[in-house]
Amino acid sequence: MMTNQNMLKLPPERQYEKELLALKENDQGAKPENWEMSPKSVRTFILGSDKPLRYNGEEVTIQKKFFGDDALIERCIITLAGNRGLLLAGEPGTAKTMLSELLATAISGTSTNTVQGTAGTTEDMIKYSWNYALLLAKGPSEEALVPSPLYTGMEKGRITRVEEITRCPSEVQDSLISMMSDKVLTIPELGEEGVLFATPGFNIIATANIRDKGVNEMSSALKRRFNFEIVSPIKELALEVQIIEKEVEKLIAQTKIDVELDRDSAHLLATTFHELREGQTAEGKRMDQMEAVMSTAEAVSVYFQSVMSAYYYDDGHLTMDRVVQNMLGTVIKDHDEDRKKLKNYFSTIVKDRSMKEGGLWNEYYQAKKWIK
């Protein structure tokens, strides 16, 4: 098994091992069958608690891991204790995947029982496939069957995660319907034995992206099997600025180049992304929302690229020209409407600020020339 040190990213069950143990030890609430902890403890695991818990003689503080709507977390937990699956929908970069990992970890102790949805996902990846050597040698048998994560989830009563469900072809998505409503999976190859009844504790957390083009619309039959929760982007500008700075710092550290983070430009960029995404300026003026994904993650990428090009081409001096160029290349791409909207944004909002505040905003306004 890999050690924590040589893993690029730790799964939550490793990262928060101590918190999980402490919560379990102190858990006094009623648990739904096969859950690792009570719904209240699941809530505490995700939303944190001021009061440290005692575990093995030490005090363990439960960190807050998800920022935003607390009631949403409560709804997610209660949904998972019921008959329907949970579908976390939302714009890219809103921490849907993280939330689904946390929920799965708290409820079933593992976040890795996961189907990664892509356009190439097939029905056997959802249900089960065969080890063909064993299949040829012994014929269809349980031994030759290769269970899918969903199969394992049903068998062991675990939460199964389906990532990017809407990227899967519709017919593949639909194979989930009977498993979710009847809680049964039939394996005709195994004859009469071939019926897998779901163990209590089994449920599905799916994530879906509501903005990406080219996704496959879910059938209403499947929609009915899910409770939908919309996860919204960060509403607070200050918090977003903080996250962007933190992330860019991390990236710069990884590339080991010697540049200093320019906080003012980071703030300016965060403001632009935040405003264009929310369709509202910091002063409360409304404007057109962009079609393109203006997530925090995209802002980080634009900023990081600008820093890199400044480092390699402009002697480390970050110019607003670079920022605008990268914004066009990374975010707007060839979307004509968005280009117009961005241009409008510059001719009204940025212009206003360049007149009122001057400085960096003025330089930013001058870079409007790149938006053709």
Next chain:
Amino acid sequence: MERVLPSQEMDQINALYEQALNYHGQTVYFPVRHHSPACSYHLQKVIETYQPEVILIEGPTNANKLLPYLVHENNQAPFAVYYSYADQAALLDEDKGKYTCYYPFLDYSPEVVALRQAHKLGIEAKFIDLPYEQILLNSERGKGMHEKDRKKKYNDDYLLDRSRFIQSLCQKENCRSFNELWEKLYEIDGLYQSTEVFVKNMLTYCYLSRHDYTADMLKAEGCSAREQFMAQEIQQALNQYERILVVTGGFHTSGLIELQSKSLPKLSLQKVKEKDTGTYLMAYTYKECHQLNGYASGMPYPSYYQTVWKNILKRTKQPLEASVQYYIAKFGKRLREKEDGVSTADSIEAMRMAIGLAGLRDKLECSLYELTDGVKSAFTKNEHSRLLQTLDQLLVGDQVGLIKETLHMPPIVNDFHSICKTYKLPIQTAQKQEKVLDLLKTKSHREISRFFHAMSYLNTDFCVKKKGPNYVKRIDTNLVRETWEYRWNPHVETELIQHSVYGGTISEAVSEMIMERIKKSSSESHVACEQLVYAALIGLEPLMKQVLPTVEQIIQQDGDFYSLVDACHHLHLLVKEPYLFHIEQSPYIKSLLIQAFQKAVSLMTAVANVPKDDENRAVEAMKQFYTLIIDRELSVHTELFIVQLKEILAAKEQNPAIAGAVVSMLIGLEEWTEEQGVEKAMSYLFATGEAVTEAAAFLKGLLTVSREMMLSNQTLLDGIQQMLNDISYETFLQVLPELRYAFSSFTPLEINMIAKRVAHWHDTKVDSVLELPAIDEAVIRQAKNLDEEARRQLLDWAILK
């Protein structure tokens, strides 16, 4: 709650409790929150147990004469007591302003429950608070109820909220708001507690809310005087009765108990003439009772809590959960009526969610917040908003109260009569009267005009404007006089009574209606701005200030170019000519104008390729817009406007009429030279094939916006002449209607000038062309016969009827 309190404070609260709920004493104090079913539930029990001889209720004593009507079986809640005070004697300040407030009641308001039970059991009951006008006189301006220009409620709940500890309590109890906290601790838990425990918890809460208040603050809010007055009333009752029940807002209970045993100096009250005050009972609506903008209005969602109250009265086992179930079913049904594909399975899931969430949140029963969360999870499959709006409407309810029996007519009718009297408008006659009003010169005329406008806004059939400027439709705006015809008829009063729900005076009712229409206009900014003009006409300047933020939101949400252009015009009128309405110049309205303008400009490119049918409207809108840009108010934004004009011309597909208008504007803004414009025109005029038909549309656009080019530039006319020479007769007939339209914008003098030039080419004179008989009489007769014949045949074939 005890967890957050140190023990000394608990001792004080215990002492307070001993004094409040002492069934063996001469007085029992019962603290309430307005519109709280749990309070009503326990209050009923206290009345049964204590059997008081008299019930003293917090409420201005002016309303005592209305008590029989508050409990009358023919009157149905929701209703409100409406208080008014006209400061004629300038006791408050020099403004001699008018003050009003409402005291709303629902079936489950503790005060109503107490009054009704007293009526049933033959117990005496009365209000004991200071008269409304005295509350005003004893509080500082801008504090408590002493605020002008706002529809005030007689209510103290806002006092309960402000304290600091609420926030920490919310956090501790995992509640997202004060209302959720209240529901959890009092409405839900309260039903499972003994009355003793409930009262104690209420007192704890009220004690703490009052804790942050200093004596000065209490005085400024008018609380000190009110409590002293109430305490005196209670002391007086002590001489008369053996068992007295005092029902007041929780905030005052501790204050009253403190004053109970003290000997109080007599409160000196200023003398107020009776004619300056008014107290009326009037119908009210659930919608009015539900105000989410603060805690001042008691509990929200009246329809929901009405169901809870009914369940409590029916002794339903879990009254809140039963209400949740009822509303989930009702919600599902409502959605199915709208043909949303929802099933009973969704309702079951919503109910399961609600119950599960109640467990997770340590609530004894699920209620309002679990209901909305359950619906959010189980019913919505994308964005929440629309469905939740439907749910919200259901929970608020649309019931309107009914007043059949009362002392006086609703105040709005009296207001009408008193205004007519003030302005000496004769209404005791069936004869139509006429009034000519000089709006700019005479103050009283302006005021009468405002009154007439208000009456016609209310659709009362009282008056009709026969002549004068129409600023809403922008017709005859050069006129300065208005001529009105008016006549009183019974219909006027019926209409006014119907509007009495909206307010006690005509201007209040109009304000409410304007506000409602603005809110309802959702994203149609032209509707909202039109309402602003009405508000200006009726002289509701404070209202205008109040609704501007809403209008701003609507402008921001509006994505329709035409609507925004219209909105710009309404706003422009208010910015440019406020003196017409005798209102102040408002920078806020100006900023709205700029916002609407910018938004419309950014949407302008959408008209580049409008369909033929829409082009006249689009050209007209752009022309109006252009007149705005020429105005200096908006000239800073010319740059953006020009960018957008050029964007339209650069579009691959463009409507020729729009292109013509754009060219005309670019020249007008000195962005293009006239030569450039002519060049563009020539490209249309000398087009080949089908494209030549577009030339007429281009000219129409060009000349609608500005016709100077035709007069000053010979080349353009030459070009037209050339085109007419080149095209076939069929094509000519095709383009003729639009050419006519294009030339319709010229004045007769200009037409004559152009005609002279045209005549010159044909070696003739204008006069000789005019002298020619237009058409031979025989031809006309023949055509007429032909028409008649065709008509007869069509009738025969039953194609025409």
